[in-house]
Amino acid sequence: MRAPLIALALLALLVTTPPHTASSPVTMVVVNARVWTGDSTRPWADAIAVSGDTLAAVGSSAEVRKMAAPDTRIIDAHGAMLVPGFIDAHVHFLDGGFALSSVQLRDAKTPAEFVRRIEAYAATLPKGAWILGGDWDHTLWGGELPRRDWIDSVTGDHPVWVGRLDGHMGLANTAALRAAGVSRATPDVDGGTIVRDASGEPTGVLKDNAMGLVTKAIPDAPPEVEDRAFDAAMAYVVARGVTQVDHMGTWHDLAVFERAHKAGRMKARISAAVPLATWERLRDTIAARGRGDAWLHIGGLKGFVDGSLGSHTAAMLAPFTDAPKDSGLLVNTPEDLYAWTSGADKAGLQVICHAIGDRAIRLQLDIYQRVEQEDGPRDRRFRIEHAQHVAPADIPRFAQLGVIASMQPYHAIDDGRWAEAVIGHERSKTTYAFRSLLDAGTRLAFGSDWDVAPPTPIDGIYAAVTRRTLDGKNPNGWIPEQKITVEEALRAYTIGAAYASFDEKRKGSLVKGKLADFVIIDRDLTKIPVEQIRDAEVVMTVVGGTVVYTRHADDSRRS
Ligand SMILES: [Zn+2]
Incomplete structure (x- = not known):
């Protein structure tokens, strides 16, 4: 098949930006910032320079100021924190x-x-x-x-x-x-x-x-209404410092995004997943026209293993504490889940599966393990979405199998108000088990599950670090041994989430040559008492070198 090959080759040209050269003008510098880079070789800096859509330098204010030309935009951060743009790894945009x-x-x-x-x-x-x-x-x-x-x-x-x-x-x-x-x-x-x-x-x-x-009986909204929803969602997420979302949705959603991209209405980037059962269509679509570009690309295939804890439909190994005859349910058969996962994997596609209960998580880990054994080693980056109630024996399996735990820390402080009544104390100990998963070597990607929870990474960081439930009843944290540090939470929201969508080479940390996606926050989250984290505010959001949000008009002043 010749045509798809040509299309692929063209696409490869489109997604490869020209290499940054010494002569590219520096368009923007930010100085006097507390820059948390997300790059373990150089975790902190105090200034960055941007050339077009790319980071031209990460270094000291003195070094970076020297790169500025007369028409370079100079932003003085006055000691505010600057971090890589947040990537929300799980939204319903x-x-x-x-x-x-x-x-x-x-x-x-x-x-x-x-x-x-x-x-x-x-x-x-x-x-x-x-x-x-x-x-x-x-x-x-x-x-x-x-x-x-x-x-x-x-x-x-x-x-x-x-x-x-x-x-x-x-x-x-x-x-x-x-x-x-x-x-x-x-x-x-x-x-x-x-x-x-x-x-x-x-x-x-x-x-x-x-x-x-x-x-299935609900008619599609008219396109104008969809476009309004898209624009409202874009404005809302960039105001929270989000520079990319991993969208879990449908082929129709993808068409809405493509329409917006063509019309120049992207503010944040989108990695869009489509339903797992449609893996053959995704295989054929990618063969015909590639995966897209750095603004909008087709991500993986999203499937469901079970339901949710709040609805008593999470699939558990043992019955619910408050419903002793009920242990939840699977929303797809193990046979179907295996067949889809196997088919998708053989086609080189990424599988992303919602699994909340310990039985659902174990089932999907078993399927991932079997498929990996059958298909051999590959950079496949299987994901479990939510991974809420993990049986202790399954915690090390994430790292062993290279499965990413894509989790939404805000759920922990929301569900934490009532989860213990539903599953009891023992099972709660490995619920939203951020600490245990990280200690076992798991790659974490954080997100919100918007519109189930607010798409506000600062709230998610607060949740992961404090585990203080929304009802105020756990001031030292609900299951406090599962708390993680601010930097660990930042990593899960940036480079960890970038890895989960195969984007870590261009996104997720502040390194020369990567895309200029970053956020300025009004205070250094690592230096304030943890209970004040959620008072921090996003001052400015920049995507691809373009300012897409400022808190106040005077935050974008030149100095
Ligand atoms: Zn979801």
């Missing part, structure tokens, strides 16, 4: 963008408030438009699941599909169930639950695989 502009239920603390907010939002929509998003949390009002009869009278002809904040269950109103053809006659779904009342009528709540009954 468009969901985040849609959530920013849809009904806000995350902090609805009573059923009445839940209903009132949906009613108010419905009033702003054109006739018949779907109400999506939400991110409700029934634990805030005592744990009763919402029902469609709470909202039917205030939503009229608007179908409603609002999700729990973990994404593993949602509430449909009657109009949405009707649009989806779900009724009392609908049979139950493998790997999911249709919650029913005593008489067998669906209450509107659907869990895990049953959610597809409704989500």
Whole structure:
């Protein structure tokens, strides 16, 4: 096949930037900064120079000032911290963008408030438009699941599909169930639950695989609405210092990103994963047109092993402490997971699998081990996403197998409020086991799982370092022996995450010749009391040498 080869060769030319030469003008310098480079050979510096989209130097303020030409932009950081751009290794980017502009239920603390907010939002929509998003949390009002009869009278002809904040269950109103053809006659779904009342009528709540009954009936948003969500998401993440996201999504999402890239609307970079079951399509797509460029590239293949702890659908080796007959569920069969992983690996593709419960994690590690034995050594960088509740015996296996643990530390201080009631103390000891995994030699990549949690790396660092739960009940940290240091957390959010998307040669640390993606933070996170980390603010975000965010207009002044 000749055409794909030519396409590949052209793409290789496109993604290779010309080498930096001594004559390239220095376009920007930042001096008087506390530069944490992420480069173990030179961890700290105090200035950087940028030429175009590339770092031209990392060194002392005196050295770097000498490189400035008359029209070079000079930024005096006045002692602020400068770090490599944060890479959020796990987001649902468009969901985040849609959530920013849809009904806000995350902090609805009573059923009445839940209903009132949906009613108010419905009033702003054109006739018949779907109400999506939400991110409700029934634990805030005592744990009763919402029902469609709470909202039917205030939503009229608007179908409603609002999700729990973990994404593993949602509430449909009657109009949405009707649009989806779900009724009392609908049979139950493998790997999911249709919650029913005593008489067998669906209450509107659907869990895990049953959610597809409704989500497949939701029409695509019009392109203008998608573009608005994309732009909102971009503005939101760069304001938090994020310069790349690893997006876990669909082929349709990829098309939205490609449209935005063509239109010049990228602010942060995207590595986009597509569903694992579609590995053949990914193989063929890459053969035909390559993986993309440094702004938007196709990442790996994302699959699911189990559900979530909050929905009691994480697959556990032993039953839940608060539900002794239930040990969760697998959302795909081991046979399918093996077949997809094996096929993808033979095609040279990266496999990324969501696994939360200890049974799910063990199952996917077993599959990774088997596939590696069958296919032989290769730089494959298998990933386990979340890796929340790891059986102690499986902790060393990550490093032994070279499997990356892609984790979201904010979940630890959020779920930490209630996780022990669900899995007990013993299993909690290796929950979000950052310390044990690092000590065993595991490569960590940090992220947020936005829109499940805020895409705010500073909050994630605070969470990993303090493990202080959001309810304030663990001031010294929940399972404090699993805390890690600020620098370890920074590494997981920068060079560790870059490695997880095969980007570490050009991103993730501040080294001459790498892309000029960096963030200025108003204080040195390594020098302040850890409980103050989350008060730190991003002052400026730079991607490819371009300032994409400043906190105040005067932060971008020349000096
Ligand atoms: Zn996710």
